Amino acid sequence: MLETRSLADDVLLGYLDVDFGFTDRPAIHVTLGLVLKRVSDRWYIAYYQVTRLD
Numbered sequence: 001m002l003e004t005r006s007l008a009d010d011v012l013l014g015y016l017d018v019d020f021g022f023t024d025r026p027a028i029h030v031t032l033g034l035v036l037k038r039v040s041d042r043w044y045i046a047y048y049q050v051t052r053l054d
Contacts, residue, residue: 002031010038011046020050028052 002015014034021027035047 007035012036012043 002017004015005013007013012035014036016032016034017029018032019027019029029052031051031053033047033049033051034045036043037046038044
């Protein structure tokens with residue numbers, strides 16, 4: 001987890017460093033950005049973006 005922010009009530013923004021693994025090639029390191037929205041007692045992904053920074 002790189003950073004988190006509250007955008008509004010029940011809406012969060014987060015940035016993560018992650019590795020995506022594959023069965024047929026090497027893993028790649030990327031930055032993942034997420035916007036999460038809470039509806040009742042559950043969190044849902046409202047938006048995500050994956051960026052590969054070389």
